[in-house]
Amino acid sequence: MxxxxxxxxxxxxxxxxxxxxxxxxxxxxxxxxxxxxxxxxxxxxxxxxxxxxxxxxxxxxxxxxxxxxxxxxxxxxxxxxxxxxxxxxxxxxxxxxxxxxxxxxxxxxxxxxxxxxxxxxxxxxxxxxxxxxxRPVEHHAAVMIGADALSVEGGGQAHGIDYSTALDCAEGGGPRIVGAIARLSVTGQSPSDIQGSPPTRTWAGGWSAISDSIGVRWDVISDPNFPVDFENTLPSFGALPADSFPVIRYTGWVNASFSGRGVLLVDGVFDPNSSFSWDGIVLARHIDDAAQGQIDGMLVAGLEEPNMYSSVGLSIDVKYHACNVYAASESLSYLELMPHTVHEVN
Known part of the structure; x- marks a missing residue:
C-alpha cells in the first residue's frame, strides 16, 4: 500500500x-x-x-x-x-x-x-x-579697364551710344552709358574716339572696386573646375540657335583672331588682333596694351587684380550694344540664397 x-x-x-x-x-x-x-x-x-x-x-x-x-x-x-x-x-x-x-x-x-x-x-x-x-552684368561703360591710364588711339573707339534698336530687342535703343573707364585717366586722339554719357570716367577705387561693381562672380566663372559651355575652343555658331549666347572660357595668353558671340572669358591675357570680332561681352583678367579688332557689346578687363600693363592703348573698336549685352548677361545669371530662408519642410 x-x-x-x-x-x-x-x-x-x-x-x-x-x-x-x-x-x-x-x-x-x-x-x-x-x-x-x-x-x-x-x-x-x-x-x-x-x-x-x-x-x-x-x-x-x-x-x-x-x-x-x-x-x-x-x-x-x-x-x-x-x-x-x-x-x-x-x-x-x-x-x-x-x-x-x-x-x-x-x-x-x-x-x-x-x-x-x-x-x-x-x-x-x-x-x-x-x-x-x-541679367547680372552692370552696364557701366562700353570699355572698363582696371589700369591706371587708358588711351583710345589708332582708329579705335569706345562708344557708350547704344547701337541696338527696339527692333533688335525690347531694351534696344536705350540711354547712353559711359564711353570708357579707367583708374586715373582716359584720353582719346580725337573727340569722336570716346563718346557716351559722360564720355569718360575715372574709378580711383582701384581694380577691386571695378571688379566688384561689374556684377559677375569672376572668382567662380574663372575657376577651371567650374563648368562652362565651351573650354578653350569655339563652337560651330552656325549650328547653334540664333539667340544662343554661350559662355566660352580661354586660359593663358589668347591671341584672338576669331569671331563669335556670347560671353568670352579670358583667364589670362586678352590680346586681340585686327581680325577679332565679337558680339556680346568680353571679360578678361588682363588685356594687352595694343588691343585691336571690334566688339559690339562691352569690354571689361583687369578683373581680380590690376591689369598687367598700367597704361593701355586701345586700337579696338568697342560699340555698346545693349541687346547683345543683355543676351550675353543672361548666360551668366546665377542664384543667391536669401538670408535666413533655408528651412526644413515637414
Missing amino acids: RSARAMERGASEGGFVLALVVFMLFAIAVASATGYLVVSSEFMLGRHSRDGAEALTVARAGLERFVSETMGVLPDTTTYALGNGVAVVTTRRVYEEDGQTHIYYVRSEGTVDDIFTPGTPARRVVGAYATHHW
Missing part, C-alpha cells in the same frame, strides 16, 4: 516538475522574444534616425550645390547623387522683382535607401527662397 502511494506521489511530483520546466521554458522564450523585439526596435529606430539625419544632410547638400553651380537658364529639376543618397532639386518662380532679378523658391528632397526596407527610403526635404540675378 505504501509503495503504491509513494509511486502515486512521485508521479504527481514529476508531473508538477515537468509543468514547471515547461512554464519556465515558455517564460524564457517569451522574455527572449520580448528582448529581441526591444533590441530590434531600438536598432531600427536608431537606423531610421541615422538615415533620416543623412537624408537631411543630402537635401541640404543638394540645395547648396544647385545654388553654387547653376548658371544661365534655371532647370526645372536637377538630380544629384550625393554619398549614399540622392537629392532632387526643383525650382519655382515666385515673382519678378524687376527686369533684372526674379525671386524663386528652391526645394531639395534628399533620400537615403535602407537595405532592410528598400521600398521605403528615409526622406527629408529642405526649401529656401533665392534671388535669381537674371
Whole structure:
C-alpha cells in the first residue's frame, strides 16, 4: 500500500516538475522574444534616425550645390547623387522683382535607401527662397579697364551710344552709358574716339572696386573646375540657335583672331588682333596694351587684380550694344540664397 502511494506521489511530483520546466521554458522564450523585439526596435529606430539625419544632410547638400553651380537658364529639376543618397532639386518662380532679378523658391528632397526596407527610403526635404540675378552684368561703360591710364588711339573707339534698336530687342535703343573707364585717366586722339554719357570716367577705387561693381562672380566663372559651355575652343555658331549666347572660357595668353558671340572669358591675357570680332561681352583678367579688332557689346578687363600693363592703348573698336549685352548677361545669371530662408519642410 505504501509503495503504491509513494509511486502515486512521485508521479504527481514529476508531473508538477515537468509543468514547471515547461512554464519556465515558455517564460524564457517569451522574455527572449520580448528582448529581441526591444533590441530590434531600438536598432531600427536608431537606423531610421541615422538615415533620416543623412537624408537631411543630402537635401541640404543638394540645395547648396544647385545654388553654387547653376548658371544661365534655371532647370526645372536637377538630380544629384550625393554619398549614399540622392537629392532632387526643383525650382519655382515666385515673382519678378524687376527686369533684372526674379525671386524663386528652391526645394531639395534628399533620400537615403535602407537595405532592410528598400521600398521605403528615409526622406527629408529642405526649401529656401533665392534671388535669381537674371541679367547680372552692370552696364557701366562700353570699355572698363582696371589700369591706371587708358588711351583710345589708332582708329579705335569706345562708344557708350547704344547701337541696338527696339527692333533688335525690347531694351534696344536705350540711354547712353559711359564711353570708357579707367583708374586715373582716359584720353582719346580725337573727340569722336570716346563718346557716351559722360564720355569718360575715372574709378580711383582701384581694380577691386571695378571688379566688384561689374556684377559677375569672376572668382567662380574663372575657376577651371567650374563648368562652362565651351573650354578653350569655339563652337560651330552656325549650328547653334540664333539667340544662343554661350559662355566660352580661354586660359593663358589668347591671341584672338576669331569671331563669335556670347560671353568670352579670358583667364589670362586678352590680346586681340585686327581680325577679332565679337558680339556680346568680353571679360578678361588682363588685356594687352595694343588691343585691336571690334566688339559690339562691352569690354571689361583687369578683373581680380590690376591689369598687367598700367597704361593701355586701345586700337579696338568697342560699340555698346545693349541687346547683345543683355543676351550675353543672361548666360551668366546665377542664384543667391536669401538670408535666413533655408528651412526644413515637414
